[in-house]
Amino acid sequence: MARRKKIYEGKAKILYEGPEPGTLIQYFKDDATAFNAQKKATIEGKGVLNNRLSEFFMTGLTNIGIPNHFIRRINMREQLIRQCEIIPLEVIVRNFAAGSIAKRLGLDEGTPLPRPVVEYSYKNDALGDPMVSEEYILAFGWASQQDLDDIVSLALRVNDFLSGVFYAVGIKLVDFKIEIGRIWDGDFMRLIVADEISPDSCRLWDIRTGQKLDKDVFRNDLGNLTEAYTEVARRLGVLPTQATHVNKPTLIN
Template sequence: MARRKKIYEGKAKILYEGPEPGTLVQYFKDDATAFNAKKKDVIDGKGVLNNRLCEYFMTGLNNIGVPTHFIRRLNMREQLVRACEIVPLEVIVRNFAAGSLSERLGIEEGTQLPRPIIEYCYKDDALGDPLVTEEHIAAFGWASAQDMDDILSLALRVNDFLAGVMYGVGIKLIDFKIEIGRIYEGDFQRLVVADEISPDSCRLWDIESGRKLDKDVFRRDLGNLSDAYSEVAHRLGVLPRAQVTKPKLIN
């Protein structure tokens, strides 16, 4: 069997050439990174959990008419996706103050924002993914004015979907980031949600206790990352909870 051609390797995923033209295989690694890869570790099972959760979210978005690059899950660590040209932006949607927003503006973490706030970062690891404005995006040609209208619409629709799904299982969607891809169909292009949606790319807090169920567990040394991600998967029904049975006494 021929070895698959590696197209790209990032901090948490590897992209391989797909089995059909216009497709890629996205492989989820167990690697965990934070602070622009200054903190690293390998968390057993993380890739499996993120693959299953990403499948759940992307399938849900496809089902409500929000286009994504996701086609189907192939196995425990891989999914088949459409090849697309990634817009060089991270699109961040914030519902509550946390992380860098709290640091920049001096707002206490957990403070509900007056409305969802959309921020954009230029994708460049060497520069630390700096925050940019729509003026930067237009000036450097990273996306057109129409693209930005479509990206904003996609981001808000994803937010509505994720916030509702999470609230239904007792989880508060603090913020998340997505990436957007361009898919070309003849002379036309359309924008789709690409990359991944998982606890790696979201901040998720338990509504009652405030317990963090996202990568902040790793960033801030708050416990076991796999346990946090597993809790999200269990609540969403992505993974069944283990059935604990009492031993039977035999006379």
């Protein structure tokens, strides 16, 4: 079989040329990074879990009419996705104070915000993905005003969906980040949710105990990352209810 052409490799995923025009294969690695890749490790089973969890969330978005890049899962580590032009922004939605916003505003971690707050950071690893304002985005042409209005609408709809899904299994969605891509149908352009949705891109706390079930476990040396992600998957029904920590998760189709 011919070797697939690599299109892009990031910190957690690799994109390969897809089998048909306009498609890509997204491969989930076991690599974990934090603090702009200053801290690195290989966490066995992480890529398998994130592949399956992102499939779960993207399928849920499709079912409620939120467009996204997901087509289907291929195997334990790969999924077929629509090729799109990624807008060079991370779109962050915050429901509770944590991380940088808590530090910037002097808020206690876990403080509920008056309403969901949408922020943007410029996707540039060399610069540390700096936070940017709408004025910067418009001035540098990364997105138009109409794009920004549509991005906020998409982000808040995703927030409503994810918050409800997590709350139903006893998890608080503190914040999350998504990426947005452009696709074209002739001259018509539309925006879709891209990249991934997984515990890598969300802050997730157990509602009752406050236990962290996201990448902060790795970032702050709070325990075993795969155990935390396995617990999220188990609660959502992605793993059998009797499952405990496993290095190579057994997944439900």
